[in-house]
Amino acid sequence: MSIYAVNRMCHQLMHDKNWRWAMQTDPERAVSSLDLTGEERDAILSGDVGALFLMGANAFLLGYLTRFNVLGLTLPVYNERMRAVLGKPART
Amino acid sequence: MSIYAVNRMCHQLMHDKNWRWAMQTDPERAVSSLDLTGEERDAILSGDVGALFLMGANAFLLGYLTRFNVLGLTLPVYNERMRAVLGKPART
Amino acid sequence: MALIAGGIGVPHTPYFPKFAADQGPDGEINRYFGMARAALETQAPDVIILIDTDHFNTFYFDCFPTFGVGIDDTFLGPVDDVALMPPRDFISDRALAAHLFRGLVHEGFDAAHVTHYQVGHSIGVPLYFLTPGYDVPVIPIFLNGHLPPMPSSKRSLAFGEALGAAIRAWEQDIRVTVIGTGSFSLDVAGPLMDPGENFGVPDLEWAKRVTALMRSGDVGTLCDEATEPRMLAAGNVGGEVLNWIAMLGAVGPGQADWIELQEIRGHAFAAWIGDQA
Amino acid sequence: MALIAGGIGVPHTPYFPKFAADQGPDGEINRYFGMARAALETQAPDVIILIDTDHFNTFYFDCFPTFGVGIDDTFLGPVDDVALMPPRDFISDRALAAHLFRGLVHEGFDAAHVTHYQVGHSIGVPLYFLTPGYDVPVIPIFLNGHLPPMPSSKRSLAFGEALGAAIRAWEQDIRVTVIGTGSFSLDVAGPLMDPGENFGVPDLEWAKRVTALMRSGDVGTLCDEATEPRMLAAGNVGGEVLNWIAMLGAVGPGQADWIELQEIRGHAFAAWIGDQA
Ligand SMILES: [Fe+3]
Ligand SMILES: [Fe+3]
Numbered sequence: 001m002s003i004y005a006v007n008r009m010c011h012q013l014m015h016d017k018n019w020r021w022a023m024q025t026d027p028e029r030a031v032s033s034l035d036l037t038g039e040e041r042d043a044i045l046s047g048d049v050g051a052l053f054l055m056g057a058n059a060f061l062l063g064y065l066t067r068f069n070v071l072g073l074t075l076p077v078y079n080e081r082m083r084a085v086l087g088k089p090a091r092t
Numbered sequence: 093m094s095i096y097a098v099n100r101m102c103h104q105l106m107h108d109k110n111w112r113w114a115m116q117t118d119p120e121r122a123v124s125s126l127d128l129t130g131e132e133r134d135a136i137l138s139g140d141v142g143a144l145f146l147m148g149a150n151a152f153l154l155g156y157l158t159r160f161n162v163l164g165l166t167l168p169v170y171n172e173r174m175r176a177v178l179g180k181p182a183r184t
Numbered sequence: 185m186a187l188i189a190g191g192i193g194v195p196h197t198p199y200f201p202k203f204a205a206d207q208g209p210d211g212e213i214n215r216y217f218g219m220a221r222a223a224l225e226t227q228a229p230d231v232i233i234l235i236d237t238d239h240f241n242t243f244y245f246d247c248f249p250t251f252g253v254g255i256d257d258t259f260l261g262p263v264d265d266v267a268l269m270p271p272r273d274f275i276s277d278r279a280l281a282a283h284l285f286r287g288l289v290h291e292g293f294d295a296a297h298v299t300h301y302q303v304g305h306s307i308g309v310p311l312y313f314l315t316p317g318y319d320v321p322v323i324p325i326f327l328n329g330h331l332p333p334m335p336s337s338k339r340s341l342a343f344g345e346a347l348g349a350a351i352r353a354w355e356q357d358i359r360v361t362v363i364g365t366g367s368f369s370l371d372v373a374g375p376l377m378d379p380g381e382n383f384g385v386p387d388l389e390w391a392k393r394v395t396a397l398m399r400s401g402d403v404g405t406l407c408d409e410a411t412e413p414r415m416l417a418a419g420n421v422g423g424e425v426l427n428w429i430a431m432l433g434a435v436g437p438g439q440a441d442w443i444e445l446q447e448i449r450g451h452a453f454a455a456w457i458g459d460q461a
Numbered sequence: 462m463a464l465i466a467g468g469i470g471v472p473h474t475p476y477f478p479k480f481a482a483d484q485g486p487d488g489e490i491n492r493y494f495g496m497a498r499a500a501l502e503t504q505a506p507d508v509i510i511l512i513d514t515d516h517f518n519t520f521y522f523d524c525f526p527t528f529g530v531g532i533d534d535t536f537l538g539p540v541d542d543v544a545l546m547p548p549r550d551f552i553s554d555r556a557l558a559a560h561l562f563r564g565l566v567h568e569g570f571d572a573a574h575v576t577h578y579q580v581g582h583s584i585g586v587p588l589y590f591l592t593p594g595y596d597v598p599v600i601p602i603f604l605n606g607h608l609p610p611m612p613s614s615k616r617s618l619a620f621g622e623a624l625g626a627a628i629r630a631w632e633q634d635i636r637v638t639v640i641g642t643g644s645f646s647l648d649v650a651g652p653l654m655d656p657g658e659n660f661g662v663p664d665l666e667w668a669k670r671v672t673a674l675m676r677s678g679d680v681g682t683l684c685d686e687a688t689e690p691r692m693l694a695a696g697n698v699g700g701e702v703l704n705w706i707a708m709l710g711a712v713g714p715g716q717a718d719w720i721e722l723q724e725i726r727g728h729a730f731a732a733w734i735g736d737q738a
Pocket of ligand 1: 237306424
C-alpha cells in the first residue's frame with residue numbers, strides 16, 4: 001500500500017517542521033527520499049491533488065499541501081483541482 | 093504516571109540495541125537520562141524488580157531485565173525477588 | 185456518586201481562535217461560544233469528558249481505534265499549529281479515566297487504552313473557548329467519526345450510554361459535563377469543498393435536520409437517519425455527528441436546552457441539562 | 462464464497478524454535494507442532510487468519526486496542542529476538558483484511574485499524590512451525606488477552622462469530638484456516654513463576670478444565686467459567702485463552718478433532734474441522 005507513503009508525506013508536513021521546510025524549498029529533492037511509485041511521485045511534484053485523492057490519499061491530509069503552500073498549491077489551485085474529481089471513481 | 097518511564101525503559105531493552113548495550117555496560121549513567129522518581133531510579137539500579145512490580149511496572153516487560161542480564165539480574169535472582177512479592181498489595 | 189451535570193455540543197474549527205480574535209468580542213464566534221461557556225459555567229463541572237474525533241494528531245493509520253479513552257495525568261496539545269493557541273499541558277484525571285475504560289470494556293465496548301498522548305485542534309479549540317483558564321480536568325474520549333468504517337449511530341449511542349453509566353458509577357461526589365464536538369455537514373479539503381474555500385457544507389439540509397431532531401430530543405429518529413452513507417454524503421467529517429450522539433447517550437435523552445445552527449459551517453452550538461442533584 | 466476449512470490452536474512460546482532444534486525432530490515440541498501442521502495441510506488454506514495477543518511488539522500502552530485487524534500487503538516479524546528466527550516479511554491479504562475490518566465494525570465490534578505494522582513471537586512462532594515455507598498469506602487479528610481490562614469471554618466469542626460471518630461473506634472462493642494462539646495457564650516473569658524458572662503454570666487444573674471443555678465442544682460452559690479473575694489467577698497471560706475462544710466463535714461450536722495438553726507449559730495443541738465444501 002504505497003499510498004501510505006503519500007499520506008505520511010502530508011502528515012509530516014504538519015508534524016515535522018524540517019520536512020515542511022524541505023518540501024517548501026526543494027520538493028523534488030525531498031520527494032526523492034520517499035518510497036513512492038513513479039505515478040505517485042509525478043502526481044505529487046505536479047501538485048495533482050485530484051489524482052492523489054483518486055489513488056486513495058486522504059483529503060484531510062492532502063489539505064496540508066495547500067495550508068503550507070507546498071508545490072504551488074494556493075487555495076484556488078488546490079480547490080479547483082480537488083473539486084474537479086468529484087464523482088470520479090477512486091481506486092480501492 | 094512516571095511508572096510509564098520504567099516500562100518504556102524495559103521495552104527499549106528489546107527494541108533499541110543501543111539502549112540495551114548502555115544498560116548492560118553502564119546502567120547508572122543510562123538511567124540518569126530517564127524521567128524517573130528517586131524511588132524508581134533506586135529500585136532499578138538495585139535490581140529490585142519486586143518493588144518495581146508493586147509500583148505498577150509490567151511483569152512481562154520487567155522480564156527483559158533478566159533476559160538481557162541487566163543489573164545483575166540472573167534468572168535465579170530475578171525469580172526469587174519477583175516471587176517474594178506474591179500477594180503483596182500493588183499500588184494502583 | 186458522580187453526577188452528569190449536563191451536556192454541551194460545540195464545533196472545533198481550527199481557525200476559530202484567530203477568526204474570533206479578528207471578529208472581536210461581539211462577533212458571531214464569540215457569541216455562540218459565549219453561550220456554550222455560560223452553560224458550562226452553570227453546570228460547574230469538576231471534570232469534563234470530551235468526546236471527539238482525532239484528525240491524525242493523536243493517532244495515525246498505523247493504529248487507529250474506533251473508540252479510545254485517554255488515560256493519563258496530563259496531555260499536550262494542540263499539536264497541529266492552531267493560530268493563537270500554542271501547545272500546552274492540559275490537566276486530566278487518570279483515576280477516573282481508568283475507571284471509565286474498565287467500565288466500557290466490561291460492558292462490551294472494545295475501546296483502546298490510550299496514554300502518553302497528544303491531541304489536536306479537535307480537543308484544543310473547544311477548551312480554548314469554554315475553559316480559557318484551563319482549570320478543569322479533561323478526559324478525552326476518542327471516536328472515529330472520520331475514517332470509514334465508522335461506528336454506527338446506534339453503536340455510538342450505546343457507547344455513550346455505557347459511558348454515562350460508568351461516569352455515574354464513579355464513587356466520588358463530583359459533577360461531570362460531557363461535551364461532544366464536531367460538525368454535522370462539513371467537507372475538509374475534499375471534492376465536496378465549496379468553490380474557492382478550504383471547506384464545504386455539502387448538505388445544509390441534513391445539518392438542519394440533525395439540529396431539529398436534537399432540539400426535540402428525538403435521538404431514535406436521528407440514529408435511524410444517520411447512516412454511514414448519509415453522514416459521508418454530508419462531508420468527509422460528517423461522521424462527527426457521532427460525537428454528539430455519544431454525548432447524548434451519556435447525558436440521557438431529552439430536548440436540548442438550546443441549540444443554534446451556524447449554517448455557514450454546517451455545525452451547531454448547544455446545551456443539555458443533566459441529572460438533578 | 463469463502464469457506465472456513467477448520468480451526469487450529471497452538472502456543473507461541475518464543476523459545477520453542479530453539480528448544481525444538483535442541484530436542485530434534487522426534488522431540489515433544491516438533492511432535493505436537495507436527496500434528497498441528499498436518500491438520501493445517503489437510504485444511505489446505507489459501508489464507509490464514511491468526512488471532513493472537515500482542516506482547517508489546519505491535520502496540521504499546523500509548524494505544525493498545527482491545528481488538529485490531531492487521532491490514533496491509535506484508536508485515537515484518539518477529540521483531541523480538543526469537544532465536545533461530547530472524548525477522549522477515551510475511552505476505553498478507555490487504556483486500557480481505559479490509560473486508561473483515563469493515564464487517565466487524567459494521568456488526569458493532571469496535572476494532573482498531575492497524576497497518577504498516579510489525580509483529581512479535583506470538584505471530585512468528587506459530588508460523589515458524591506451521592507454514593515453514595511462509596507461502597500462505599496471513600492476516601493477524603489482535604485481541605488483548607494480556608492487559609486488564611480484557612474483553613470478556615462472551616465478547617470474544619461473539620467477536621469470533623462476527624469474524625467468521627465476515628470471512629464466509631467474502632466473495633472469493635477460497636479456503637481459510639483460523640488459528641488461535643496462546644496459553645491457558647501461564648505467568649511470564651511475574652510473581653506466579655515457578656521456582657527457578659522464567660515462567661510458571663499457576664493453575665494446571667484450569668488448563669485441564671479448558672482442554673476438556675474444548676475437547677467436548679462445550680464453549681458455553683467455557684465462557685461461563687472463563688471470568689477475568691479466573692484467567693488472571695491462571696497467570697499474567699491467562700487471558701490468551703480468549704484467542705482460542707474467538708477462534709472457536711469463527712469456526713463454529715463443536716468438538717475438537719483432537720486436542721493435546723502440554724502440561725509443563727500450561728498450553729495445548731488442537732484442531733477443529735470446519736465447513737464442508
Ligand atoms: Fe473535525
Ligand atoms: Fe503469549
